[in-house]
Amino acid sequence: MIGLSLSMSIGFVIAFIWSIKTGQQEDLTTPAMRILMDEKKTKNRNL
Template sequence: MTIIFLLIGISLLVALTFLGAFLWAVRSGQYEDEYTPSVRMLFDEEDEQKGS
């Protein structure tokens, strides 16, 4: 029975760690640009073409 409580405690610790990492990413601006990643493959890379 004690192993169940230990596993529940560890899983809560892991879940809170991931929640903290997600909240840190949101606050630091990781998810602010929603448009550019979806159309980035449509743009030509001019730097690579000039170097060749």
């Protein structure tokens, strides 16, 4: 049990360190806006 909880929490720490090292925390606004961008309208005509 203790080993399990410890390894889980260490897993989270590693995920956290990885997220910082890969720069995921640097820009929190732009991706949120990017997801709202529509792809080109011309694609819809093919449907």
